[in-house]
Amino acid sequence: MVTTAPLRVPPGPAGAGRYGNRLAYERDPLGFLLDQRQYGDLVRFADDLYLVNSPHLAETVLKHTNTAYTISRDLLGEETDGGRASEDLAHWMRARSLAGRGLNRSSLRAAGDRLASTAVRHAEAWNARGRIDAVPALEELSAELIAEFCLGPETGRVPDLVARLQDARLPGALPVPARWSPRRRRLHRVGRDLAAEVSRLILRRGRTRGEDSPAVIADLLVTACDEGALTHEGAVSIVVANLFAAHETTAAALAWLFLLLDQHPQVQRQVLAEAGRELDGGSRLPTAADLPRLAVTEGVVKETLRLYPPLWFLERAVDQPTELAGYPLRPGQRVAVSPFVLHRDPRHYDRPTEFRPDRWIDRPADHALPKYAFMPFGGGPRTCLGARFATIAMIVTAAALTSRYRLTRAPGSPPVFGTRSILQPEGLTLDVTTREELAVAPGRGGPAATGTG
Numbered sequence: 001m002v003t004t005a006p007l008r009v010p011p012g013p014a015g016a017g018r019y020g021n022r023l024a025y026e027r028d029p030l031g032f033l034l035d036q037r038q039y040g041d042l043v044r045f046a047d048d049l050y051l052v053n054s055p056h057l058a059e060t061v062l063k064h065t066n067t068a069y070t071i072s073r074d075l076l077g078e079e080t081d082g083g084r085a086s087e088d089l090a091h092w093m094r095a096r097s098l099a100g101r102g103l104n105r106s107s108l109r110a111a112g113d114r115l116a117s118t119a120v121r122h123a124e125a126w127n128a129r130g131r132i133d134a135v136p137a138l139e140e141l142s143a144e145l146i147a148e149f150c151l152g153p154e155t156g157r158v159p160d161l162v163a164r165l166q167d168a169r170l171p172g173a174l175p176v177p178a179r180w181s182p183r184r185r186r187l188h189r190v191g192r193d194l195a196a197e198v199s200r201l202i203l204r205r206g207r208t209r210g211e212d213s214p215a216v217i218a219d220l221l222v223t224a225c226d227e228g229a230l231t232h233e234g235a236v237s238i239v240v241a242n243l244f245a246a247h248e249t250t251a252a253a254l255a256w257l258f259l260l261l262d263q264h265p266q267v268q269r270q271v272l273a274e275a276g277r278e279l280d281g282g283s284r285l286p287t288a289a290d291l292p293r294l295a296v297t298e299g300v301v302k303e304t305l306r307l308y309p310p311l312w313f314l315e316r317a318v319d320q321p322t323e324l325a326g327y328p329l330r331p332g333q334r335v336a337v338s339p340f341v342l343h344r345d346p347r348h349y350d351r352p353t354e355f356r357p358d359r360w361i362d363r364p365a366d367h368a369l370p371k372y373a374f375m376p377f378g379g380g381p382r383t384c385l386g387a388r389f390a391t392i393a394m395i396v397t398a399a400a401l402t403s404r405y406r407l408t409r410a411p412g413s414p415p416v417f418g419t420r421s422i423l424q425p426e427g428l429t430l431d432v433t434t435r436e437e438l439a440v441a442p443g444r445g446g447p448a449a450t451g452t453g
Protein backbone atom coordinates (compact mmCIF):
# COMPACT_ATOMS: atom_id res chain seq x y z
CA MET A 1 0.00 0.00 0.00
CA VAL A 2 1.34 3.41 -0.93
CA THR A 3 0.96 6.07 1.71
CA THR A 4 1.63 9.72 1.18
CA ALA A 5 3.01 11.89 3.93
CA PRO A 6 0.47 14.48 5.09
CA LEU A 7 1.19 17.90 3.70
CA ARG A 8 3.04 19.99 6.27
CA VAL A 9 1.01 23.03 7.20
CA PRO A 10 1.84 25.82 9.64
CA PRO A 11 0.00 26.05 12.97
CA GLY A 12 -3.09 28.20 13.25
CA PRO A 13 -6.41 28.67 15.00
CA ALA A 14 -8.90 25.83 15.17
CA GLY A 15 -11.47 25.86 12.41
CA ALA A 16 -9.08 26.82 9.65
CA GLY A 17 -11.08 24.75 7.19
CA ARG A 18 -12.26 25.77 3.79
CA TYR A 19 -14.00 28.85 5.07
CA GLY A 20 -11.47 29.17 7.83
CA ASN A 21 -12.13 31.69 10.48
CA ARG A 22 -13.77 34.15 8.17
CA LEU A 23 -16.63 34.93 10.52
CA ALA A 24 -14.35 35.71 13.48
CA TYR A 25 -12.18 37.74 11.15
CA GLU A 26 -15.10 39.71 9.68
CA ARG A 27 -16.31 40.58 13.20
CA ASP A 28 -13.00 42.14 14.29
CA PRO A 29 -10.32 41.92 11.60
CA LEU A 30 -7.60 43.78 13.49
CA GLY A 31 -8.15 42.01 16.81
CA PHE A 32 -8.30 38.66 15.05
CA LEU A 33 -5.03 39.25 13.22
CA LEU A 34 -3.21 40.41 16.36
CA ASP A 35 -4.42 37.26 18.09
CA GLN A 36 -2.76 35.06 15.50
CA ARG A 37 0.71 35.98 16.76
CA GLN A 38 0.37 33.26 19.39
CA TYR A 39 0.80 30.63 16.63
CA GLY A 40 4.20 31.86 15.46
CA ASP A 41 5.72 33.58 12.48
CA LEU A 42 3.68 31.81 9.83
CA VAL A 43 0.06 31.08 10.63
CA ARG A 44 -2.53 29.05 8.77
CA PHE A 45 -5.44 31.39 8.80
CA ALA A 46 -7.53 29.30 6.44
CA ASP A 47 -6.77 26.42 4.06
CA ASP A 48 -5.78 28.73 1.28
CA LEU A 49 -4.60 31.74 3.28
CA TYR A 50 -1.49 32.07 5.44
CA LEU A 51 -0.46 35.05 7.51
CA VAL A 52 3.12 36.17 7.98
CA ASN A 53 4.09 37.46 11.42
CA SER A 54 7.77 38.35 11.17
CA PRO A 55 9.70 41.07 9.34
CA HIS A 56 11.98 38.46 7.80
CA LEU A 57 9.12 36.45 6.27
CA ALA A 58 7.39 39.66 5.17
CA GLU A 59 10.59 40.61 3.36
CA THR A 60 10.78 37.21 1.65
CA VAL A 61 7.21 37.44 0.38
CA LEU A 62 7.34 41.05 -0.76
CA LYS A 63 10.78 40.73 -2.38
CA HIS A 64 9.64 37.73 -4.41
CA THR A 65 6.52 39.44 -5.69
CA ASN A 66 6.40 39.28 -9.50
CA THR A 67 8.22 35.91 -9.39
CA ALA A 68 7.06 33.39 -6.78
CA TYR A 69 4.12 35.59 -5.73
CA THR A 70 1.80 37.91 -7.57
CA ILE A 71 -0.36 40.79 -6.44
CA SER A 72 -3.76 39.19 -6.05
CA ARG A 73 -5.85 42.29 -5.60
CA ASP A 74 -5.47 45.74 -6.93
CA LEU A 75 -4.21 48.59 -4.80
CA LEU A 76 -7.42 49.30 -3.00
CA GLY A 77 -8.53 45.72 -2.53
CA GLU A 78 -10.96 45.60 -5.43
CA GLU A 79 -11.22 45.89 -9.13
CA THR A 80 -10.66 49.42 -10.35
CA ASP A 81 -11.04 51.13 -13.62
CA GLY A 82 -7.73 52.86 -13.08
CA GLY A 83 -6.06 51.06 -15.97
CA ARG A 84 -3.43 49.39 -13.82
CA ALA A 85 -5.30 46.14 -13.31
CA SER A 86 -5.35 45.45 -17.01
CA GLU A 87 -1.72 46.35 -17.63
CA ASP A 88 0.53 43.40 -18.21
CA LEU A 89 3.29 43.06 -15.67
CA ALA A 90 6.25 44.00 -17.86
CA HIS A 91 4.44 47.05 -19.16
CA TRP A 92 3.48 48.15 -15.66
CA MET A 93 6.99 47.70 -14.33
CA ARG A 94 8.41 49.80 -17.20
CA ALA A 95 5.80 52.49 -16.64
CA ARG A 96 6.44 52.36 -12.90
CA SER A 97 10.11 52.96 -13.35
CA LEU A 98 9.44 55.96 -15.62
CA ALA A 99 7.06 57.51 -13.12
CA GLY A 100 9.53 56.67 -10.34
CA ARG A 101 12.13 58.87 -12.02
CA GLY A 102 9.70 61.75 -11.64
CA LEU A 103 9.74 61.22 -7.92
CA ASN A 104 13.36 62.28 -7.67
CA ARG A 105 14.82 64.71 -5.18
CA SER A 106 14.45 67.89 -7.21
CA SER A 107 10.84 67.34 -8.23
CA LEU A 108 10.00 66.36 -4.66
CA ARG A 109 11.68 69.52 -3.43
CA ALA A 110 9.69 71.64 -5.89
CA ALA A 111 6.49 69.86 -4.89
CA GLY A 112 7.29 70.26 -1.19
CA ASP A 113 7.45 74.01 -1.67
CA ARG A 114 3.92 74.14 -3.09
CA LEU A 115 2.20 71.66 -0.78
CA ALA A 116 1.80 73.93 2.22
CA SER A 117 -0.06 76.68 0.38
CA THR A 118 -2.53 74.16 -1.08
CA ALA A 119 -3.08 72.68 2.39
CA VAL A 120 -3.63 76.10 3.94
CA ARG A 121 -6.08 77.09 1.19
CA HIS A 122 -8.20 74.04 2.01
CA ALA A 123 -7.97 74.71 5.73
CA GLU A 124 -9.25 78.26 5.21
CA ALA A 125 -12.40 76.82 3.64
CA TRP A 126 -12.72 74.33 6.52
CA ASN A 127 -12.38 77.16 8.99
CA ALA A 128 -15.17 79.07 7.30
CA ARG A 129 -17.39 75.99 7.83
CA GLY A 130 -16.12 75.50 11.39
CA ARG A 131 -16.48 71.72 11.28
CA ILE A 132 -15.40 69.04 8.77
CA ASP A 133 -15.94 65.36 8.12
CA ALA A 134 -12.27 64.52 8.42
CA VAL A 135 -11.84 61.71 5.89
CA PRO A 136 -13.75 63.24 2.93
CA ALA A 137 -12.26 66.70 3.58
CA LEU A 138 -8.74 65.28 3.70
CA GLU A 139 -9.45 63.20 0.59
CA GLU A 140 -10.26 66.40 -1.30
CA LEU A 141 -7.04 67.97 -0.07
CA SER A 142 -4.94 64.89 -0.91
CA ALA A 143 -6.50 64.59 -4.36
CA GLU A 144 -5.42 68.15 -5.09
CA LEU A 145 -1.92 67.69 -3.67
CA ILE A 146 -1.27 64.62 -5.79
CA ALA A 147 -2.96 66.06 -8.89
CA GLU A 148 -0.70 69.13 -8.70
CA PHE A 149 2.32 66.95 -8.21
CA CYS A 150 1.51 64.82 -11.26
CA LEU A 151 0.07 67.43 -13.57
CA GLY A 152 1.20 70.87 -12.41
CA PRO A 153 -0.84 73.76 -11.08
CA GLU A 154 -3.57 73.30 -13.72
CA THR A 155 -5.47 70.30 -12.40
CA GLY A 156 -8.77 70.96 -14.15
CA ARG A 157 -11.55 68.65 -13.00
CA VAL A 158 -9.13 65.98 -11.80
CA PRO A 159 -9.48 66.39 -7.99
CA ASP A 160 -13.26 66.43 -8.34
CA LEU A 161 -13.31 63.35 -10.57
CA VAL A 162 -10.97 61.45 -8.23
CA ALA A 163 -13.37 62.17 -5.37
CA ARG A 164 -16.30 60.99 -7.49
CA LEU A 165 -14.45 57.81 -8.46
CA GLN A 166 -14.04 57.21 -4.77
CA ASP A 167 -17.75 57.65 -4.10
CA ALA A 168 -18.61 55.32 -6.93
CA ARG A 169 -16.53 52.48 -5.54
CA LEU A 170 -18.55 49.48 -4.51
CA PRO A 171 -18.76 48.67 -0.83
CA GLY A 172 -16.30 45.86 -0.10
CA ALA A 173 -18.84 43.98 1.98
CA LEU A 174 -20.79 43.04 -1.14
CA PRO A 175 -19.90 39.79 -2.84
CA VAL A 176 -18.70 39.88 -6.44
CA PRO A 177 -20.26 43.04 -7.82
CA ALA A 178 -22.76 42.65 -10.59
CA ARG A 179 -21.34 43.98 -13.82
CA TRP A 180 -24.58 45.67 -14.64
CA SER A 181 -25.14 47.33 -11.27
CA PRO A 182 -25.73 51.09 -11.51
CA ARG A 183 -22.81 51.80 -9.19
CA ARG A 184 -20.47 49.79 -11.36
CA ARG A 185 -21.63 51.60 -14.48
CA ARG A 186 -21.06 54.88 -12.66
CA LEU A 187 -17.57 53.73 -11.66
CA HIS A 188 -16.75 53.02 -15.31
CA ARG A 189 -18.20 56.31 -16.44
CA VAL A 190 -16.27 58.37 -13.88
CA GLY A 191 -13.11 56.34 -14.62
CA ARG A 192 -13.48 57.17 -18.31
CA ASP A 193 -14.04 60.87 -17.57
CA LEU A 194 -11.01 60.94 -15.29
CA ALA A 195 -8.78 59.31 -17.92
CA ALA A 196 -10.06 61.79 -20.53
CA GLU A 197 -9.35 64.78 -18.29
CA VAL A 198 -5.86 63.49 -17.41
CA SER A 199 -5.23 62.92 -21.11
CA ARG A 200 -6.26 66.50 -21.93
CA LEU A 201 -3.98 67.91 -19.22
CA ILE A 202 -1.00 65.79 -20.28
CA LEU A 203 -1.39 66.92 -23.89
CA ARG A 204 -1.62 70.51 -22.75
CA ARG A 205 1.44 70.06 -20.57
CA GLY A 206 3.25 68.78 -23.66
CA ARG A 207 2.57 72.11 -25.36
CA THR A 208 3.34 74.46 -22.45
CA ARG A 209 5.97 72.47 -20.55
CA GLY A 210 8.79 74.45 -19.00
CA GLU A 211 7.32 77.82 -19.89
CA ASP A 212 6.26 79.13 -16.53
CA SER A 213 5.45 76.20 -14.29
CA PRO A 214 7.48 73.75 -12.25
CA ALA A 215 8.47 70.29 -13.48
CA VAL A 216 5.99 67.57 -12.68
CA ILE A 217 5.57 63.87 -13.40
CA ALA A 218 3.57 64.63 -16.54
CA ASP A 219 6.61 66.37 -18.11
CA LEU A 220 8.68 63.26 -17.69
CA LEU A 221 5.98 61.13 -19.20
CA VAL A 222 5.57 63.54 -22.12
CA THR A 223 9.32 63.25 -22.77
CA ALA A 224 9.07 59.45 -22.60
CA CYS A 225 6.21 59.60 -25.12
CA ASP A 226 8.25 61.89 -27.42
CA GLU A 227 11.12 59.42 -27.27
CA GLY A 228 8.79 56.52 -28.09
CA ALA A 229 9.38 54.86 -24.70
CA LEU A 230 5.72 55.17 -23.74
CA THR A 231 2.39 55.60 -25.45
CA HIS A 232 0.08 58.46 -24.56
CA GLU A 233 -2.41 55.94 -23.14
CA GLY A 234 0.39 54.47 -21.02
CA ALA A 235 1.18 57.93 -19.63
CA VAL A 236 -2.48 58.50 -18.81
CA SER A 237 -2.78 55.18 -17.01
CA ILE A 238 0.30 55.87 -14.84
CA VAL A 239 -1.09 59.20 -13.71
CA VAL A 240 -4.52 57.72 -13.03
CA ALA A 241 -2.95 54.86 -11.03
CA ASN A 242 -0.96 57.32 -8.94
CA LEU A 243 -3.97 59.52 -8.32
CA PHE A 244 -5.98 56.57 -7.21
CA ALA A 245 -3.24 55.01 -5.05
CA ALA A 246 -2.35 58.26 -3.42
CA HIS A 247 -5.31 60.21 -2.29
CA GLU A 248 -7.23 57.80 -0.06
CA THR A 249 -4.13 56.46 1.68
CA THR A 250 -2.70 59.92 2.32
CA ALA A 251 -6.06 61.23 3.53
CA ALA A 252 -6.52 58.32 5.96
CA ALA A 253 -3.03 58.82 7.35
CA LEU A 254 -3.64 62.55 7.87
CA ALA A 255 -6.99 61.88 9.55
CA TRP A 256 -5.28 59.54 12.04
CA LEU A 257 -2.53 62.09 12.55
CA PHE A 258 -4.92 64.91 13.50
CA LEU A 259 -6.91 62.58 15.74
CA LEU A 260 -3.71 61.47 17.52
CA LEU A 261 -2.55 65.05 17.97
CA ASP A 262 -5.91 65.91 19.50
CA GLN A 263 -5.65 62.94 21.85
CA HIS A 264 -2.07 63.85 22.84
CA PRO A 265 -1.98 67.59 23.60
CA GLN A 266 1.55 67.33 24.90
CA VAL A 267 2.78 66.08 21.53
CA GLN A 268 0.70 68.73 19.78
CA ARG A 269 2.50 71.35 21.88
CA GLN A 270 5.83 69.96 20.69
CA VAL A 271 4.78 70.18 17.03
CA LEU A 272 3.58 73.71 17.61
CA ALA A 273 6.80 74.69 19.38
CA GLU A 274 8.85 73.22 16.54
CA ALA A 275 6.87 75.19 13.94
CA GLY A 276 7.33 78.31 16.08
CA ARG A 277 11.09 77.74 16.26
CA GLU A 278 11.73 76.73 12.67
CA LEU A 279 9.11 78.69 10.74
CA ASP A 280 9.62 82.23 12.05
CA GLY A 281 7.16 81.96 14.91
CA GLY A 282 4.84 79.84 12.75
CA SER A 283 4.19 82.75 10.38
CA ARG A 284 6.03 81.21 7.44
CA LEU A 285 4.79 78.22 5.46
CA PRO A 286 7.10 75.19 5.54
CA THR A 287 9.06 74.35 2.39
CA ALA A 288 11.07 71.28 1.46
CA ALA A 289 14.21 73.03 2.79
CA ASP A 290 12.67 73.02 6.29
CA LEU A 291 12.17 69.26 6.35
CA PRO A 292 15.45 68.28 8.04
CA ARG A 293 14.60 70.60 10.94
CA LEU A 294 11.05 69.33 11.49
CA ALA A 295 12.18 66.23 13.35
CA VAL A 296 9.29 66.20 15.85
CA THR A 297 6.70 66.50 13.08
CA GLU A 298 8.45 63.76 11.13
CA GLY A 299 8.37 61.56 14.26
CA VAL A 300 4.62 62.20 14.51
CA VAL A 301 4.14 61.19 10.87
CA LYS A 302 6.12 57.97 11.29
CA GLU A 303 4.41 57.06 14.55
CA THR A 304 1.00 57.65 12.95
CA LEU A 305 1.92 55.38 10.05
CA ARG A 306 3.21 52.78 12.51
CA LEU A 307 0.04 52.67 14.59
CA TYR A 308 -2.41 53.11 11.73
CA PRO A 309 -0.90 52.03 8.42
CA PRO A 310 -3.64 52.84 5.86
CA LEU A 311 -2.83 49.75 3.79
CA TRP A 312 -2.99 47.37 6.70
CA PHE A 313 -3.37 44.05 4.87
CA LEU A 314 -1.26 43.23 1.83
CA GLU A 315 -2.08 40.06 0.01
CA ARG A 316 -0.13 37.95 -2.45
CA ALA A 317 -1.13 34.87 -4.46
CA VAL A 318 1.38 32.07 -4.78
CA ASP A 319 2.30 31.87 -8.46
CA GLN A 320 4.84 29.06 -8.47
CA PRO A 321 5.42 26.21 -6.02
CA THR A 322 7.67 27.60 -3.32
CA GLU A 323 8.31 27.29 0.38
CA LEU A 324 8.09 29.70 3.27
CA ALA A 325 9.55 29.09 6.73
CA GLY A 326 10.04 25.48 5.65
CA TYR A 327 6.40 24.96 4.65
CA PRO A 328 5.48 24.16 1.06
CA LEU A 329 3.20 26.60 -0.76
CA ARG A 330 1.28 25.75 -3.91
CA PRO A 331 -0.05 28.02 -6.66
CA GLY A 332 -3.40 29.50 -5.81
CA GLN A 333 -2.72 29.79 -2.09
CA ARG A 334 -2.47 33.29 -0.70
CA VAL A 335 -0.12 34.84 1.80
CA ALA A 336 -0.98 37.97 3.75
CA VAL A 337 1.39 40.48 5.30
CA SER A 338 -0.14 42.93 7.73
CA PRO A 339 1.84 46.10 8.43
CA PHE A 340 -0.65 46.74 11.25
CA VAL A 341 0.37 43.51 13.03
CA LEU A 342 4.09 43.86 12.34
CA HIS A 343 4.08 47.44 13.63
CA ARG A 344 2.65 46.35 16.98
CA ASP A 345 5.07 43.54 17.66
CA PRO A 346 6.50 43.88 21.20
CA ARG A 347 9.65 42.11 20.01
CA HIS A 348 10.47 45.26 18.02
CA TYR A 349 8.63 48.09 19.76
CA ASP A 350 8.67 49.03 23.39
CA ARG A 351 5.05 49.62 24.56
CA PRO A 352 3.84 49.06 21.00
CA THR A 353 0.28 50.32 21.40
CA GLU A 354 1.34 53.72 22.71
CA PHE A 355 1.68 56.83 20.54
CA ARG A 356 5.27 57.85 21.19
CA PRO A 357 6.74 59.91 18.32
CA ASP A 358 9.95 60.34 20.31
CA ARG A 359 10.82 56.72 19.56
CA TRP A 360 11.78 57.94 16.05
CA ILE A 361 13.84 60.95 17.13
CA ASP A 362 17.61 60.57 17.59
CA ARG A 363 17.19 56.82 17.59
CA PRO A 364 20.50 55.25 18.61
CA ALA A 365 22.10 53.07 15.92
CA ASP A 366 22.01 50.01 18.18
CA HIS A 367 18.25 50.37 18.40
CA ALA A 368 17.89 49.93 14.66
CA LEU A 369 14.74 48.08 13.71
CA PRO A 370 14.93 44.95 11.62
CA LYS A 371 14.12 45.68 7.98
CA TYR A 372 10.39 45.34 7.38
CA ALA A 373 9.50 45.84 11.05
CA PHE A 374 8.29 49.25 9.82
CA MET A 375 6.71 48.96 6.40
CA PRO A 376 3.75 51.31 5.91
CA PHE A 377 4.70 51.58 2.24
CA GLY A 378 5.22 47.86 1.61
CA GLY A 379 8.49 46.70 0.08
CA GLY A 380 10.15 44.81 -2.75
CA PRO A 381 9.55 45.44 -6.45
CA ARG A 382 5.97 46.63 -5.87
CA THR A 383 6.78 48.99 -3.03
CA CYS A 384 4.82 52.24 -2.89
CA LEU A 385 5.89 54.58 -5.63
CA GLY A 386 4.87 57.65 -3.68
CA ALA A 387 6.39 56.85 -0.26
CA ARG A 388 8.70 59.87 -0.19
CA PHE A 389 6.09 62.21 -1.62
CA ALA A 390 3.49 60.99 0.90
CA THR A 391 5.89 61.48 3.80
CA ILE A 392 6.80 64.99 2.68
CA ALA A 393 3.14 65.87 2.07
CA MET A 394 2.22 64.68 5.57
CA ILE A 395 5.06 66.53 7.33
CA VAL A 396 4.40 69.79 5.50
CA THR A 397 0.61 69.57 5.94
CA ALA A 398 0.90 68.70 9.64
CA ALA A 399 3.34 71.56 10.34
CA ALA A 400 1.43 74.15 8.28
CA LEU A 401 -2.00 73.31 9.66
CA THR A 402 -1.01 72.73 13.29
CA SER A 403 0.71 76.11 13.44
CA ARG A 404 -2.44 77.85 12.15
CA TYR A 405 -5.35 75.76 13.40
CA ARG A 406 -6.46 73.59 16.22
CA LEU A 407 -8.33 70.55 14.90
CA THR A 408 -10.37 69.03 17.70
CA ARG A 409 -12.56 65.95 17.59
CA ALA A 410 -16.13 67.19 17.70
CA PRO A 411 -18.09 65.99 20.73
CA GLY A 412 -20.11 62.85 20.00
CA SER A 413 -18.10 61.81 16.94
CA PRO A 414 -16.14 58.79 18.12
CA PRO A 415 -14.48 57.44 14.99
CA VAL A 416 -14.77 53.76 14.24
CA PHE A 417 -12.09 51.67 12.62
CA GLY A 418 -12.88 51.46 8.94
CA THR A 419 -11.14 48.36 7.62
CA ARG A 420 -12.80 47.90 4.24
CA SER A 421 -9.60 48.28 2.28
CA ILE A 422 -8.05 51.32 3.91
CA LEU A 423 -7.67 51.67 7.65
CA GLN A 424 -9.36 54.95 8.40
CA PRO A 425 -11.17 56.70 11.26
CA GLU A 426 -14.66 56.58 9.79
CA GLY A 427 -17.08 59.20 11.02
CA LEU A 428 -14.39 61.40 12.53
CA THR A 429 -15.60 65.00 12.69
CA LEU A 430 -13.15 67.76 13.48
CA ASP A 431 -13.84 71.28 14.74
CA VAL A 432 -11.53 73.81 13.13
CA THR A 433 -10.42 76.85 15.13
CA THR A 434 -7.67 79.31 14.23
CA ARG A 435 -4.82 79.79 16.69
CA GLU A 436 -5.71 83.51 16.80
CA GLU A 437 -9.25 82.67 17.95
CA LEU A 438 -7.79 80.38 20.60
CA ALA A 439 -5.47 83.12 21.83
CA VAL A 440 -8.45 85.47 22.22
CA ALA A 441 -10.67 82.82 23.82
CA PRO A 442 -8.29 80.37 25.51
CA GLY A 443 -11.25 78.68 27.20
CA ARG A 444 -11.92 76.91 23.91
CA GLY A 445 -9.07 74.60 24.84
CA GLY A 446 -5.98 73.53 23.01
CA PRO A 447 -2.33 73.74 23.73
CA ALA A 448 -0.74 77.16 24.00
CA ALA A 449 1.60 78.21 21.23
CA THR A 450 4.66 78.03 23.45
CA GLY A 451 6.17 75.34 25.59
CA THR A 452 7.84 72.10 24.66
CA GLY A 453 5.47 69.67 26.33
Ligand code: HEM
Pocket (backbone or CB within 6 Å): 071, 075, 096, 146, 241, 242, 243, 245, 246, 247, 249, 250, 253, 309, 310, 311, 314, 315, 375, 376, 377, 378, 379, 381, 382, 383, 384, 385, 386, 387, 389, 390
Ligand atom coordinates in the same frame (compact mmCIF):
# COMPACT_ATOMS: atom_id res chain seq x y z
C1 HEM B 1 0.40 57.67 3.44
C2 HEM B 1 0.22 57.47 2.14
C3 HEM B 1 0.48 56.16 1.44
C4 HEM B 1 0.58 54.89 1.94
C5 HEM B 1 0.45 54.44 3.39
C6 HEM B 1 0.86 54.02 0.81
C7 HEM B 1 1.06 52.65 0.92
C8 HEM B 1 1.29 51.82 -0.15
C9 HEM B 1 1.57 50.40 -0.05
C10 HEM B 1 1.64 49.60 1.25
C11 HEM B 1 1.74 49.93 -1.31
C12 HEM B 1 2.08 48.50 -1.70
C13 HEM B 1 0.84 47.66 -1.85
C14 HEM B 1 1.17 46.18 -1.96
O1 HEM B 1 2.30 45.78 -1.72
O2 HEM B 1 0.26 45.39 -2.27
C15 HEM B 1 1.55 51.04 -2.22
C16 HEM B 1 1.62 50.95 -3.61
C17 HEM B 1 1.56 52.04 -4.45
N1 HEM B 1 1.52 53.36 -4.09
FE1 HEM B 1 1.31 54.08 -2.23
N2 HEM B 1 0.90 54.77 -0.33
C18 HEM B 1 0.70 56.08 0.00
C19 HEM B 1 0.72 57.17 -0.86
C20 HEM B 1 1.02 57.11 -2.20
C21 HEM B 1 1.24 58.27 -3.05
C22 HEM B 1 1.21 59.72 -2.58
C23 HEM B 1 1.45 57.78 -4.31
C24 HEM B 1 1.76 58.53 -5.57
C25 HEM B 1 2.49 59.63 -5.64
C26 HEM B 1 1.38 56.33 -4.25
C27 HEM B 1 1.53 55.49 -5.34
C28 HEM B 1 1.52 54.12 -5.24
C29 HEM B 1 1.55 53.25 -6.40
C30 HEM B 1 1.54 53.70 -7.85
C31 HEM B 1 1.57 51.94 -5.91
C32 HEM B 1 1.55 50.67 -6.72
C33 HEM B 1 2.90 50.11 -6.93
C34 HEM B 1 2.85 48.82 -7.75
O3 HEM B 1 1.91 48.05 -7.63
O4 HEM B 1 3.81 48.59 -8.47
N3 HEM B 1 1.13 55.96 -2.95
N4 HEM B 1 1.31 52.18 -1.49
